Amino acid sequence: MLRHMQIRSKAPSLAGWRPAPRFVADVMLGRLAKWLRIAGFDVLYSNRFADDELVSLSLREGRILLSRDTRLLVRRSVKQFIFLESEKVEDQIRQILQATQTFDLPGLLTRCLACNQLLVEISRDRVKGKVPPYVFETQPNFKFCSRCKKIYWAGTHREAVLRRFERLLQPLP
Numbered sequence: 001m002l003r004h005m006q007i008r009s010k011a012p013s014l015a016g017w018r019p020a021p022r023f024v025a026d027v028m029l030g031r032l033a034k035w036l037r038i039a040g041f042d043v044l045y046s047n048r049f050a051d052d053e054l055v056s057l058s059l060r061e062g063r064i065l066l067s068r069d070t071r072l073l074v075r076r077s078v079k080q081f082i083f084l085e086s087e088k089v090e091d092q093i094r095q096i097l098q099a100t101q102t103f104d105l106p107g108l109l110t111r112c113l114a115c116n117q118l119l120v121e122i123s124r125d126r127v128k129g130k131v132p133p134y135v136f137e138t139q140p141n142f143k144f145c146s147r148c149k150k151i152y153w154a155g156t157h158r159e160a161v162l163r164r165f166e167r168l169l170q171p172l173p
């Protein structure tokens with residue numbers, strides 16, 4: 001509990017990131033990292049990052065360190081961070097959006113969920129044979145990760161994802 005108090009008392013002001021806050025997430029936060037990437041946020045994540053790496057990535061690249069690990073966050077070298085109070089991803093996202101005063105998402109499906117790279121448009125004829133035939137017939141637009149070669153399309157859950165984030169972007173009463 002003492003560590004919690006120390007961490008809360010050193011919590012930095014994180015408002016005013018333009019165009020959008022950038023993050024590095026600790027090894028426990030794979031699901032959160034994926035959801036932030038879905039919304040288009042730049043999030044470094046690996047389940048092999050050591051604590052020292054997390055801290056140095058945060059400092060070197062100006063990224064907000066996301067963690068629930070009080071022993072990590074209490075370190076003197078940790079400056080920009082959010083101590084996530086909840087284990088639930090929705091609560092975590094809401095806390096992050098509020099702490100950074102973020103009211104717009106960078107953009108759904110703009111970033112690779114596997115490796116964080118920005119996606120680029122790719123023409124339909126270039127994905128023929130590389131996606132399921134039904135997807136090829138029904139989807140007008142495709143995007144491509146130049147790093148890990150994954151192909152993305154909007155799919156049917158896009159609306160559901162949008163609604164979920166819209167709910168989270170509403171400030172709490």
Ligand SMILES: [Zn+2]
Nearest residue numbers: 112115145148
């Ligand atoms: Zn990728």
